[in-house]
Amino acid sequence: MKIRYFAWVRERVGVEAEEIELPAGVATLADLAAFLARRGENYAHAFENPRVVRAAIDRVHARPEAPIAGAREIAFFPPMTGG
Amino acid sequence: MKIRYFAWVRERVGVEAEEIELPAGVATLADLAAFLARRGENYAHAFENPRVVRAAIDRVHARPEAPIAGAREIAFFPPMTGG
Amino acid sequence: MFTVRIQSAPFDAACEAAALSDGRQDVGALVTFTGLCRADDAAPEAGGRLVALTLEHYPGMAEEEIARHVEEARRRWPLMGATVIHRHGRIVPGEPIVLVVTASAHRGAAFAAAEFLMDWLKTSAPFWKQEEREAATGWVDAKAADDDAAGRWDPLP
Amino acid sequence: MFTVRIQSAPFDAACEAAALSDGRQDVGALVTFTGLCRADDAAPEAGGRLVALTLEHYPGMAEEEIARHVEEARRRWPLMGATVIHRHGRIVPGEPIVLVVTASAHRGAAFAAAEFLMDWLKTSAPFWKQEEREAATGWVDAKAADDDAAGRWDPLP
Numbered sequence: 001m002k003i004r005y006f007a008w009v010r011e012r013v014g015v016e017a018e019e020i021e022l023p024a025g026v027a028t029l030a031d032l033a034a035f036l037a038r039r040g041e042n043y044a045h046a047f048e049n050p051r052v053v054r055a056a057i058d059r060v061h062a063r064p065e066a067p068i069a070g071a072r073e074i075a076f077f078p079p080m081t082g083g
Numbered sequence: 084m085k086i087r088y089f090a091w092v093r094e095r096v097g098v099e100a101e102e103i104e105l106p107a108g109v110a111t112l113a114d115l116a117a118f119l120a121r122r123g124e125n126y127a128h129a130f131e132n133p134r135v136v137r138a139a140i141d142r143v144h145a146r147p148e149a150p151i152a153g154a155r156e157i158a159f160f161p162p163m164t165g166g
Numbered sequence: 167m168f169t170v171r172i173q174s175a176p177f178d179a180a181c182e183a184a185a186l187s188d189g190r191q192d193v194g195a196l197v198t199f200t201g202l203c204r205a206d207d208a209a210p211e212a213g214g215r216l217v218a219l220t221l222e223h224y225p226g227m228a229e230e231e232i233a234r235h236v237e238e239a240r241r242r243w244p245l246m247g248a249t250v251i252h253r254h255g256r257i258v259p260g261e262p263i264v265l266v267v268t269a270s271a272h273r274g275a276a277f278a279a280a281e282f283l284m285d286w287l288k289t290s291a292p293f294w295k296q297e298e299r300e301a302a303t304g305w306v307d308a309k310a311a312d313d314d315a316a317g318r319w320d321p322l323p
Numbered sequence: 324m325f326t327v328r329i330q331s332a333p334f335d336a337a338c339e340a341a342a343l344s345d346g347r348q349d350v351g352a353l354v355t356f357t358g359l360c361r362a363d364d365a366a367p368e369a370g371g372r373l374v375a376l377t378l379e380h381y382p383g384m385a386e387e388e389i390a391r392h393v394e395e396a397r398r399r400w401p402l403m404g405a406t407v408i409h410r411h412g413r414i415v416p417g418e419p420i421v422l423v424v425t426a427s428a429h430r431g432a433a434f435a436a437a438e439f440l441m442d443w444l445k446t447s448a449p450f451w452k453q454e455e456r457e458a459a460t461g462w463v464d465a466k467a468a469d470d471d472a473a474g475r476w477d478p479l480p
Binding site for chain 2: 201205221222223224226227230231252263264284287289290291292293294295296305306307308309312
């Protein structure tokens with residue numbers, strides 16, 4: 001599964017995108033964020049306040065409880081500030 | 084006093100503007116409209132439904148009960164349809 | 167910059183909008199409204215296809231009345247500029263009739279002021295449209311919907 | 324004509340607006356919103372004067388998310404055209420960032436659709452602004468006011 005990061009989430013994680021293998025038990029976006037947060041200090045920093053990190057599944061905004069099975073691309077990013 | 088007419092009020096009256104001498108007892112816009120309506124068939128036609136004829140005193144919208152003493156220019160016209 | 171113009175010539179909406187923001191760094195939101203003459207196909211018994219509108223206006227009062235509403239808009243919202251241009255004379259379908267441009271730091275003020283000005287233009291600017299149709303000519307009736315739109319702006323104290 | 328573009332180059336608002344009405348006789352109302360980068364003077368301890376914004380975006384999703392809201396606007400209002408352009412990359416004060424143009428027969432629909440699109444662009448289009456100030460660089464925080472503005476549009480059934 002491809003994971004992408006944007007803005008300060010990207011800066012903190014230190015990469016723009018990566019491929020990861022989902023371990024068993026990681027079923028939702030919230031599970032995935034918690035799993036990533038345990039991968040190192042950079043990830044822990046990026047996900048230190050999971051309430052402010054937003055996510056998209058296959059380029060569509062999704063809530064933390066959304067299931068991720070079958071997704072090709074998941075992205076994490078701060079609240080949007082375009083316009 | 085100068086009286087101006089616009090749109091179908093002008094067409095019915097038959098003139099764009101005229102100078103009139105106010106007779107005693109003509110104190111408000113409504114009085115003036117009633118006075119004009121008695122000046123001939125063309126005026127009677129223009130003012131046949133006084134509710135739909137709007138007016139301005141010295142280029143400011145005014146209601147039928149507005150006093151006209153001291154006005155230099157009074158205009159009568161249909162509801163506006165600009166924009 | 168606050169400008170009101172009544173003219174028979176067409177206007178250049180782009181140029182007017184640019185004039186409110188060019189060379190400035192404090193304008194964050196620019197709203198441009200252009201009202202155009204639409205072709206409209208009435209039934210033959212109602213006169214048929216619209217050929218042109220002819221707009222009559224009250225010279226002097228038209229500028230003053232619009233300027234009063236521009237002042238009112240400035241009391242209500244923090245505007246950095248506004249331009250209102252209203253044409254008179256004969257206008258054919260596809261041509262622009264009216265332009266309102268508002269400039270502000272933020273979009274809320276710019277949108278609200280542009281709508282406020284348009285709503286008041288429709289109901290209080292002394293202009294009257296005469297329709298020239300294939301088979302008839304007549305004055306356009308005022309719309310209750312326009313009175314309702316203008317009525318939604320509560321008077322300021 | 325319905326168009327969504329994400330680009331780093333500046334856009335010509337006038338040209339984009341004209342493209343929605345030129346040669347047509349059914350458009351009665353054309354609303355153009357341009358959002359510009361404002362110079363803003365923060366206190367020195369907050370970084371000082373804004374030098375530039377750099378907009379990062381999520382390629383692919385940005386277009387798709389905006390296109391979804393254009394579709395939603397079309398479900399809500401009878402639009403004849405809409406154009407949304409959002410820039411990315413480095414933008415200095417005075418330059419345009421975002422353009423929304425809406426065309427409809429009547430002004431109510433054109434104004435409402437333009438405001439709807441702008442409100443949603445602010446809160447859901449995947450763009451992030453980084454501020455480059457004289458003495459600091461940092462990411463812009465999302466504004467609660469923008470969430471409120473987007474929240475005023477009730478979902479359609």
